[in-house]
Amino acid sequence: MGNFRIGIMADSLKLPFYQSMEKCAALGADGVQLYAVSGEMSPENMTRWERKEKKRAIRDNGLIVSALCGDFGGHGFTRQAENEWRIEASKRVMDLALELDCRVVTTHIGVVPEDETCETYHILQDACGKLAEYAKGAGGYFAVETGPEPATRLKRFLDSIGKGGIAVNFDPANLVMVTGDDPVKGVEILKDYIVHTHAKDGLMVKKTDPKIIYDFFAEGGIGDLRLGDYFLETPLGEGSVDFPSYLKTLRDCGYQGFLTIEREVGEKPEEDIALAVKYLRASF
Secondary structure, three states, X not given: OOOOEEEEEHXXXXXXXXXXXXXXXXXXXXXXXXXXXXXXXXXXXXXXXXXXXXXXXXXXOOOEEEEEEOOOOOOOOOOHHHHHHHHHHHHHHHHHHHHOOOOEEEEOOOOOOOOOOOHHHHHHHHHHHHHHHHHXXXXXXXXXXXXXXXHHHHHHHHHHHOOOOEEEEEOXXXXXXXXXXXXXXXXXXXXXXXXXXXXXXXXXXXXXXXXXXXXXHHHOOOOOOOHHHOEEEEOOOOOOOOHHHHHHHHHHOOOOOEEEEOOOOOOOHHHHHHHHHHHHHHHO
């Protein structure tokens, strides 16, 4: 298997920007994904000169930007009262991505309801339709991250928008940990939409309604819910994602983009990411 490039979610390293670029290069990455919703990579926190300097640092370390993360947290785009500012902020992240020669902004949009007639479904359609229109006009993609709903439901939702400019950031671990969906079949279902992926692995411990899990993240805690009782993120190859079949299916479906390593847990992210790079290099 070939044609893949390896990326690193730079924020997983918990280092300042310039140090993280050097470290990503030293770890053998081809590219980086960067959070752009707060901190030093937020569009409103950078002057034009700072944008040029950071772009130069990325290039000088032999890297490219695989995607920006434009996830503003909370309940995504499911709440109409918040969507005006969320949509405008997302557009500014897309503008920054294009300045950095990148066309992909990833985000969680919230849980797509099963009931296509409910108000939340229509609110999501409206917001994502506006994002899709802006992205298409700019030559980019807003990529919805997998996890909160099965792949079949996400595809129906994306098909209903039908404007181009809307895509998928495929995270196989989210599907196995939270939704209980098969990532290999998920790739086959969503193949026409996948523009970016996360290389992440994990295990479901106990099945529950994915909305409960994502509401936990949105609200910063719900009662005595302990996420470790429901799922565990693991090093690559130690969870439920069948990476050999998953990578083969990605390639068979024509995907030639990034496998971007995201490590959200653990005390030694640099060591974990180094092992993940080695694991992926040995896999294709």
